[in-house]
Each structure stands twice: as C-alpha cells, then as structure tokens.
Amino acid sequence: MTSTPRVHRLLGGGRDADATAELGLTVHDVARDLRRDVAAVRLPLPIDGAGDALASRDRLLAQLDEHLLPRLVELSSPAVVVVAGSTGAGKSTLYNSLLGEEVSRAGVLRPTTREPVIAFNPADVDVIADGPMTQLSRVVHHAGVPRGTALLDAPDLDSFDAENRTIAHQLLEGADLWLFVTTASRYGDALPWQALSRATERGASVAMVLNRVPRSDLATIRGDLMARLRHHGMTDTPLFVVPDVGPHEGLLEDDVVAPVKRWLNMLAGPDRSRAVVVRTLKGSLAALPAWVTTLADAVDAQAQAATTLRRAVDAEVPAARRLAEDAVRAGVVAGASVEARWRELSGTAGVDRVKVKGGRVRSTRRAGRSRSTALDLLRDDVVAAAGRTLTASGARVEDRLRAVSAGPSAPPGGSWVAPDAQARSAAREETVPRTVAGWVEGADRRVEERLAGQADERVVAAAKAFGARGLATLLLAASAGSDDAARLLGRVLGDAVAPDTEALATDLVDRAAAVVDGEIAAVRDVLDGPDLADDAATALRLRLAELRRLT
Numbered sequence: 001m002t003s004t005p006r007v008h009r010l011l012g013g014g015r016d017a018d019a020t021a022e023l024g025l026t027v028h029d030v031a032r033d034l035r036r037d038v039a040a041v042r043l044p045l046p047i048d049g050a051g052d053a054l055a056s057r058d059r060l061l062a063q064l065d066e067h068l069l070p071r072l073v074e075l076s077s078p079a080v081v082v083v084a085g086s087t088g089a090g091k092s093t094l095y096n097s098l099l100g101e102e103v104s105r106a107g108v109l110r111p112t113t114r115e116p117v118i119a120f121n122p123a124d125v126d127v128i129a130d131g132p133m134t135q136l137s138r139v140v141h142h143a144g145v146p147r148g149t150a151l152l153d154a155p156d157l158d159s160f161d162a163e164n165r166t167i168a169h170q171l172l173e174g175a176d177l178w179l180f181v182t183t184a185s186r187y188g189d190a191l192p193w194q195a196l197s198r199a200t201e202r203g204a205s206v207a208m209v210l211n212r213v214p215r216s217d218l219a220t221i222r223g224d225l226m227a228r229l230r231h232h233g234m235t236d237t238p239l240f241v242v243p244d245v246g247p248h249e250g251l252l253e254d255d256v257v258a259p260v261k262r263w264l265n266m267l268a269g270p271d272r273s274r275a276v277v278v279r280t281l282k283g284s285l286a287a288l289p290a291w292v293t294t295l296a297d298a299v300d301a302q303a304q305a306a307t308t309l310r311r312a313v314d315a316e317v318p319a320a321r322r323l324a325e326d327a328v329r330a331g332v333v334a335g336a337s338v339e340a341r342w343r344e345l346s347g348t349a350g351v352d353r354v355k356v357k358g359g360r361v362r363s364t365r366r367a368g369r370s371r372s373t374a375l376d377l378l379r380d381d382v383v384a385a386a387g388r389t390l391t392a393s394g395a396r397v398e399d400r401l402r403a404v405s406a407g408p409s410a411p412p413g414g415s416w417v418a419p420d421a422q423a424r425s426a427a428r429e430e431t432v433p434r435t436v437a438g439w440v441e442g443a444d445r446r447v448e449e450r451l452a453g454q455a456d457e458r459v460v461a462a463a464k465a466f467g468a469r470g471l472a473t474l475l476l477a478a479s480a481g482s483d484d485a486a487r488l489l490g491r492v493l494g495d496a497v498a499p500d501t502e503a504l505a506t507d508l509v510d511r512a513a514a515v516v517d518g519e520i521a522a523v524r525d526v527l528d529g530p531d532l533a534d535d536a537a538t539a540l541r542l543r544l545a546e547l548r549r550l551t
Contacts, residue, residue, distance in 0.1 A: 027285070028072040030546045034292070035064040037539040042531040043298055045413030047305050053298035059173075060291050063202050066132045066174035068284055071277065074129035078120060078150040079273040081264070082171050085181035086191050087156040090211045094181055094242070095153040097252040098261060099144035104153040116171060118152040121145045133174050136167055146265050148273030158191055172198070176280045177205045177267075179260075184213040184221050184244070187228075196232065203283025205276060207238040209260060214244050238263060285550060292544045299537040306532035308411040312404050313523050320400065320520070324393035324512040328505065331481020333385045338477060341381045342484045349374035352488050354465055360458050361492040363465035372467025379440075379473040382480055386436045386508065390515045394428045397519040405523065417526045424522065431518060435511045442507055443472040443479075446500050462492045479504035 041057055043050040071077075085091040095117075096102045104117040116137035120128055124147060128134070137152060145151050154171045155164035172178060178199050182192045187210060199206045208229070213221055222241055229237050240260050245252065254261075267273050327333075345351045351371050355362045363371075398419045405414035447468050450459045463471050477485035479501045489497040530536065 027550060028069070030543065030550060031064060031068050031072060034288070034543040034547070035061065035069065037543055038064070038292070038295065041295060041299060041540070043302055044529075044531055045302050045305050045309075045416050047301060047413040049298055049301065053295055056291060057295055059198075059202075060288075060295070062170065062173045063284065066170055067176075068281070070129065070131040070133075070174065071176070071281060074127075074131075075274065075277060076127050077129035077131075078124050078127065078148050079176040079267065079276040080118070080133055080150045080152055080174065081177045081179050081267075082152045082154050082175035083179045083181060084154045084157060084168060084172055084195070086158045086186060086189070087160075089156075089181045089183050089186065090242075091181040091209075092153055093252060094209060094211065094257065094260070095151065097257045098151065098264065099142055100251070100254075101142070101144065102251070103140055103142060116152060116154055116167060118150055119145045120150045121147045123147055124150075131174070133171065136171060146268030148269050149264060149267050149276075151264075157195055172204075173202075175204060176277050177207065179207050179209060181209045181211055183211045184217065187221075187225055193228075193232065196234065200232070200234065201287060203280065203285070203287035205280045205283065206234065207240070207263065209240045209242060211242045212244040213241050218243065285547065289544055289547050292540055292547065296537040296540040296544065299531075299540060302413075302532055303534050303536055305411065305413045306527045307534070309405060309414055309417060310524065310527050312411055312414070313401060313520060313527070316397070316400055316404055317516075317520055320393075320397045320516045321513045323396060324390075324516045325509045327389055327393060328480075328509045328512050331483075333382070333389045333508070334477060334481035334483075334485075335385055338378070338381050338385055338480070338482055339484070341378050342477075342482065345374050345378060346484075351375060351378075351466075351470075352484065354488075354492065356491055359494065360461040361465045362461070365464055368463075368465045368467050368470070371465065372470035375466065375470040375473040378477060378485075379469075382473070382476050382482075383436055383440060386439065386480060387432050390432045390435060390512050391428050393512050394424070394432070394515045394519050397516050398424045401519060401523055417523050419519070419522060424519065427518070427522070428515070432515060435515060439504070439508050439511055440472075440476060443476045443504055444469065446475065446504070447472045450500075456496065458493050458496065465492065475500055475504055479508060 038057055038060055043054055043057075083091050083095045092104045095104050099119060103119060117140060118133055118137040119140040119142040122141040122143060125141065128150075133150070133152060152171060152175070155161075155168040157165065157168050157172075159165050159168065172195070178195075180192065180196060180199075182189075186192070196206060196208075208225075210221065210225055218241060222239070226239065229235060229239065240263070242252070242256055242260075245256060267276055346353075349371060351374055398421070402418045402421075404410060406418035447459075447463065450456065451463055451468060459471075466474060474485045474489050475497070478489050478497070486501065489501070
C-alpha cells in the first residue's frame, strides 16, 4: 500500500492533510473505514427519500469498491480510460481504430460488445494491478496503447441485455477517465447526459467523442453540444468530433481518429497518466462529502421518524393497560363457561353443599377428595377463560397498534413496524398459557403456605373438605370474579379469605398488563434497533469529518 506521506503528496497535501497524517491515517484508511460504515447503513422505515438514499448508498459503495479503494492500493497502475456509450454509437469501431487493429468485435448486430476488452501496453505488464477492471474484462497486451494508460471497451450503457448494462456501469465506476461516445443524431438523448451527470457527480474526468457528424452540419452541431456541456458545468471537457464517413466496414482512417490518438498520447507515460489518476481521485474524494452528508441526513431522518412512532406507540400504553385491567376486575374471566360449570358441579358433585359448624367446615377426607376431583373441571374452565381474556387483551392492543402505526393518520414509516397478525397470534399462543400457568401456580403456593406450620384451623378444615388443590381452585375462581366461589369461600373461611383472593386478582391484573406490555414491546423492539437510534449516523459523521480534512 502507498505510504501516508506519498498519498498526501499525490493528493495535494496541505496542513489538514499533514494533521491527518499525524493521526496515523492514510487516504486508504479513511476510504476503507467509510466503505465499512456506508455498507452498514440500513434505512428500514419507508419514509420519503429512503429509496433514493439507498440507491445513493449503493452507488457510493460501487465507487469505493470499483474505483477508489483499488486505485488507492496501487497508484502506479496504468490510468484506465473506459470507452463507453449507447447502442450503435460506434464506440467499438472507434476503439479498434485507436489501436489500429480489430481487438474488440464491431458490427451491425447488437449488442456487439458482449465481453469487455481492456488493452495495456506490453511495457506496463509489471505495473498492472489485478482488480475489478481486469477481472470483468478480457485482457489484451497491445503496442497501440500509449504507455501508462489502459483502454477498455465497455458494453453498451443501454444494452437490452441487463447483465451487459450492469457491467457497463460497473466499469465506468472504476474508470480513471471516461471517453464517452455519442452520435450527431443521439447526443441530445437523455442517456448521454444521465451518464455524464453520474461522472460529474462522482468527480470523474471525462472526455467526449461526437461521432458520425455530417460535415455540412459540423459547426452547428459542435456549437450546440458545447453549449450543452457548458449548461451542465462541463466547460473543461475535451470534445472530439469524428465526421460521418458514410457506410463502411473495418477501421476508420487514421486522420479521422488522429485528434483522439494525440490526446491519448498526451496522457502517456507514468507521470502524465498518474496526473489523470490523481485528478480523478481528487475529484472522487471531493465528491464524497456531499454523498455522505446526504446519507447521514437520511439516517437521521429515520431516527426522527422512529421517535415520532415511539411517541405514538407509547401513547397507547395507559389506555391499553386500563382496558386489560378493567376486564379482569369486572369479572370477565368468570364468564358464562365458568358459571355453567359451577351450576353443573353444584348439582352433580354438590361442591357447595358443605356443613359449617363452629366456624369450620365439616367433611370427611373421602368427600374432600371427591370434591377436589370434581373441581378440576372448574379449574380447567377458569384457566381456559383466563387465557381467552388475556389473549383478547393482547389482540385488542395489536389491532390498536396496527391502526396507530399503519392507519390513515399514522406517522410516516409506520407500516414497517405495524404488528404482523400471524406472528403476534403465534407469540400469544406461546406466552399466554405460561402466564396463566404462573397465576395458577401462585394459588397453589398460597394454599400450601397457609397449611404449613401453625395453620389456621379453618384452612385445615377447608383443605380437608375440598382438598388443597380444590381449595386453590376455589381461590382462582373467586379471584377471577365468580360470586358463587367467593360466597362458598366466605362461608368456610370467613374474612380470612379476602387477602388471598385480592392478591390473586391483582396478580391476574398484572399478568394481563404484562400481555399488553408484550404487544407494545414487540413494536418498540423494532423501533429501538440500532439502525433507528438517535446516534445511528455518528459513524458517518465521523467519516465525513475525516473526508473534509483530506479534501
């Protein structure tokens, strides 16, 4: 790799460059770090400008990968001149004529340039660096190429073959100099100016060949094209005019391409060709800050949109929790299914037909085991009803979050964070049963604790009458809102049962709120990702500061 002082001499040096060198940074270091941080950029929210910013990011990566990084690694490699243009512009004929030999196939069939061809002078073989340009092209050593340069014939920019178009643009990104070929009949088309705008945007050096110009219109067309170049800020662009020689096959006459040849020979030699390389490098580096600024601004816009969405989501939390808590407090859990089961058990198993004498329930252990077994059916219904209630609470929140994030009045980008119905339903199917099971285990644990040590005689008697598990089931039903279960417990335990039922009711309320929080968290987790953090653009801003010190 080129040393730090050498790179800075080639790129102009200066106090800022010296300061950068003192920090141990080279241009290549900065470009490499920039490439890493640009590649890491994600713009997940579909807000205005995100698509354009991603396209710009991809172009910036292509410029770094195809031109800047390879070129910074090997500054002594020949300057690559890419001959490019639209279909039928005659660039392959021009390319072969410059070399004095048909090296790249030319003809009337389209596309003629199916395989890129890059030609080097044989004397440059020792300084040719392997990279994207050589890897994508057929390499030819030809004495007609001026030393210190490489001529590359690229596929048509508007080829009907998508792969050819991609390769053509990729090769242009890697060029040190563009030799753009258009014709007198097509120089006003959009394609040439789009391509030239891309070149200007990335700071590339450009020359232009206007091909097949009728001699009678030469002055008029040349003047019009020069005016267009001035309008696009390209007043220093070399312009070569190739007159129309009529129908022909093979190479163009030497005198026709002589001006282009002379210009290429002016670039010949290591020092002069390196001036082209450095000029394009400096132009490319100077163009980077604007690109990086645009990308960093797009990242900041994502963070701002995420903040707005977070506020909208957070605003739903109080009402969502309140609805879930009210459903539990109102006894929704102990709905029709639990009431029906109680009536059935009251009639068939007589679970509520117990005698209470002296403040204690009287029962045999055998009868208690029978009631406990019967109450398992009630437990199943209470568990199922609690699951349905908590699931419904979560589904209501999901629907509201979808309306808030993706509805007609939703903030920009909300569709990306809107809950996925299938995924959220599957998540609730997994988490709600565990949540309800925890509530049930709490009731069983409370009965066990009340029976341990110096147990209250009323609790011992109640456990004998219903079984410890049956007693816990009655607590669950009462805390879920069953008046029948609450009255029975009041008969056998008196006021002592109130703390347990209240604690279990509060526990179920908290668990319903946790289900709501889970729905909120699913959206917040997406919004709280690193790509949407307030400081997501920090790395790009740091790279931007380094670039400005270099340029």
